[in-house]
Amino acid sequence: MPATQGDGKPFLTEEELNKDPEAVFHILEKVGEGSYGQVVKAMHLRTSTVCAIKMIPIENDLNESIKEISMMMGCDSNYVVNFFGSYLKDEQLWIVMEYCGAGSVSDIMNLTRRTLSEDQIATICVMVLRGLVYLHERRKIHRDIKAGNILLNVRGEAKLADFGVAGQLTDAMSKRNTVIGTPFWMAPEVIQEVGYGTGADIWSLGITCIEMAEGRPPYYNIHPMRAIFMIPTKPPPTLENAARFSGRFQQFIARCLTKNPAERPTAEMLL
Template identity: 30%
Template sequence: MDKYEKVKKIGEGSFGKAILVKSKDHGHQYVIKEIGISGMSSKERQESRKEVAVLANMSHPNIVQYKESFEEGGCLYIVMDYCEGGDLFKKINSQKGVLFSEAQILDWFVQICLALKHVHDRKILHRDIKSQNIFLTKDGTVQLGDFGIARVLNSTVELARTCIGTPYYLSPEICENKPYNNKSDIWALGCVLYEMCTLKHAFEAGNMKNLVLKIIRGSYPPVSCHYSQELRSLLAQLFKRDPRERPSVNSILDKPFLSCRIEKFLTPQVDSCSA
């Protein structure tokens, strides 16, 4: 930690703490995730190191960039870029009930999908997609962050059945204690899209039991008709109760009303198609 000076603590989660720091060298700001590993078994430590290796290999304009990691005093530290635009959750709350334009929603949504495609194409599950994990840079680019609990998909290891993440984003299959799969990420993506359209959570209840009931029924208040039929029918597809009926991220991006927006977010070296 010698290279960094703490600015303030900006979050605490199941993984540990998130601290805003600045580099003593050049004054650049970063976020450091501090994860306590002293209490972990050696197998869990190996897992978390493997996870960091996965993070280190992620390089995409719509994914929060990993800088470095190190272990010190019983903690694992992961250094990531800091997105000064804050997160989507705060942005939604700051609207005070004023709906976003459809163009704005679709621009953000396409960027989130491009990030998720990068992840899913590598057989990785994000497992914690929520508006608090989607960040805005100062030029308005959207970046998916916090792979704190992403796990590399390994067909031999049965997917962790653990129920993690914010309950609002739990999919019906997780509520029914079935394994997490890539379509559970798609359900959470639907929850984020719904929030962008309504400024509210799709599934809300006073307690966990009622929340689970609502999720399993797949009943949510309709989205305003001021949004297009295409957008509303996409939401209905993302909220299919059977994960097999939900579209993959690739088929979402193939939808004409979204695919026409992709080009403006691709950097030239990523863009292989000139059409």
């Protein structure tokens, strides 16, 4: 079943999904590169729609890539990056998805060399929380919420991206026990491997709020292994320069960073 474009219409036809992707897309430019492979901006030849294609070498962990595809395929939300289809091409897996032209929140902060205002953070948080409500209702955990994984389109709409580590909660395994994600943003229960649920994403959102306000997450200047020790044992982090921010914003962060996951609010409660 081909994925839809957001308006319910199939974007890639079955015939196109069975073709060589280079006959379906024109590659425009490389927009990102990392240990996973690269991301290119491409144009869909039939519709002239611009999209993003993540190209992952097959020698990388194919299971992770297949997990990412299955996670994205099950999503149809304005607050989650749309998945259109996938191809195997020249020892690479191509994942075709919605193009978010403004880049990530992290990219924007790096380019402008500025942190975000409280109003900007609030706007992004509302959209992220709506994305999390959508995922959590479907028993999915993102597991890697951070500014680098919140993408913005040219209309300024924020969407959750990079499901490389996202997990599916099943009835048989309602709590995950694997340590996956970026250490500085990890919830204490994830680090302690005591099993965790959707609340882990809420903690990561709280850390992301600090990152957006201050340009970096707490403990960024210490070794990640030391941070892994400190996060579960120290009190929850707070804004370094709290006087610059409203009490309401500080309270929102404090609620997200509730140490006990059972007492941490849900995404719906925070909206």
